[in-house]
Amino acid sequence: MVRTVQLSTSVSIPQLGYGAMGLSQGYGKADDDTSRETLRHAIKIGYNLWNTATVYGPDQHNEKLLGSVLREGDNRSKVIVTTKWGVKWDNGDLVTDGSPEFARQCIDQSIENLGSAPDMWLLHRIDKKVPVEESVKAMEEARQAGKCKYIGLSAMSANTLRRAAKVAKIDFVEMEFSPFETGIEDSGVIDACKELGVKIFAYSPLGHGFLTGRFRSFEDVLKDGDMRGSGAFPRFNKEVWDHNFKLVEALEKIAEKKGCKASQLALAWAMQVHGNLIIPIPGTKSIKYLEENFAANDVVLSQAEMDEIRKVIKENPIKGAQYGEKFQALMDE
Template sequence: MPAGALRDPPDTTQVSGLLRMTRDAVAPHMHGAIHHSLVNLSSEIHACFLISVYSVYELPSLAFRTRRLHFGRSMQRASPPALNHRRRFDLPPTMPSTTRLADGTELPLPGFGAMGMSFAYGEKNDEQSKKTLRKAIELGCTVWDTADMYGRGHNEQIIGEVLREGENRKKVFLIDKFGNRWDDEKKSFYVDGSPEWTIEALDQSIKHLGGLYPDAYLLHRVDKRTPIEQTVRALDALRKEGKTKYIGLSECSAETLRRAAKEATIDFVEVEYSPWELVMERNGVLDACKELGIKVLAYSPLGRGFLTGRYKSAEDFKKDGDFERLTRYWNSRQNWPRLTEENFQKNYKIVEEFERLAAKKGCKPSQLALAWLMAQGDHIIPIPGTKSEKYLVENFAARDIELSQAEIDEVRKVIDDNAPVGDRYPAGAMAALDQ
């Protein structure tokens, strides 16, 4: 059909045909409900026709949106189709609440970062941590991120205990990481991505997990002494052996990622990505991930708690036991560049702006930050961490927040106008990054 041919309202036959096409884009057991909802949305279909013939490609997205309107937010939903033309027509953006891997595996958004239960953020409380993990399963927050360095196996152990309860292992997509190896003599970590350690580290992690295999296995930091090709070949061998299904990297440069992708399929890249840290948008890593079809695990999506609005002054961090322990890990609070006395007030402006926008939206600043990240595309998987059931529920509810394109743009302007002052890590940790 030539472009521009459909300028008049479609007749009944055309609408019926479109309803059938749209109905067929969703699961058969939902046809009746979808038909009912589509009839109520016939004016929207009409609007699509008036724009151009390309509106036909909008129908799968329309079906997805209609399903969400009819069934509400409580159900787990399919991700939007790959053909995404909705913004061309100024229709409200469909906020992703799931993402689909290349093999069809569907993952709910956002995920969960377990580090704080064992490492850096305050004292351990295993019983509380396990309650929070069980609550995550109950909610459907089932993409979990851990690493062997978090408590030197402790994090894996408490996760393993919960996953071995009942059918829990079948419900959780577990991401594990290796590469930060402990030196008993120096009492510190060093990076080891050698093929030998890649294999040995996974065996140790499986032991910590109580015999369970992680779904995905990532190199935590790039070993500058070991060519990335060697590490990736070892990871791919573990995948072929069946000890993990997916592989990836963390905190790598775009160049390293492209080299790795030439050796084997890379499924995930984990990076720090938040409204307070956009370096991955500027250094080519996110572009490389999009080009190569790699999912992005966004750690510290709330700026290590800064964007929650919980801390009103630099003094508040001194009173916070969790953060006090984190800063002791990096030797002193003054070594955390963005949170020094001088930089705190400069950086706090973005928190005030997020509080303003969140109040207007009727949500928490943390939820707005997570919703905005997910609005960047369903290839972004935020993994906010917490030990608290309360904050877990709050974070996961960010998937229920719809942002219009105007709201997405408004948040982007706030971010651009309030770039952070200071590096995201202390000097020693910055030096260890693959930049």
């Protein structure tokens, strides 16, 4: 079974996507040949909603990697592609650039990297020096020129979303959401999305891998090139690890009763907790976990099970900031 969400009377997309960032950065080393096999397998099993960004990996590595697979045979016709712009590297630091000039540069570069126009194009982070209206106007111009079909924002406030929606139709936003991070429920973003008819791509729907249970201790994430052990995500820090892991253990108990993995339970919860509003986009480098994540489509939760999951989330509040100082500085307020 593949869950879908309706965008219009004639267009629907899968409700479970694939986040490709880890193939290029962030979560340890990745091998391009192995990554291509994972992407090809995703197409084979119908896991065909992919999410990337110009800034993932050096020299737009992630877009180029996906593009190399999308160019094979008729693969492009089988995949729905989302990419993002508005962030760039500057002397080793990420900085925002929401200028119309950068937008035009990025969409053309993305089309070249991917081999075709992306289906969805999102502003990766809000530039506090450029009014969001100017960024969105440039995106709408690209849509009118046929360089993308849908546009949206990422990591923005409810107020910024409402401002953007006055300039053009916003189809999607991308926000962190999982049992590990439910802040958008209290910030007004969920309400704004429902009000405006905007779907939500949920990035890190497994809490940056925390909810998979594969990391049983802080030492498990201390790997070369893995930002989870670098302080980038304070919720992984040693001093809060044992406390935060109680949520994983609670979810594992529910999953065991359900006959599924804790990761599948978390993804199913995200897909069902707000109707068809949320589209999780978990990432992985391996075919094994790709298939495991995709099987979350088959996990149907009863209202009693949904209530039980909500109960353990409330009983096991996560400690630590969502991001470290550098990443937090890029967030909209």
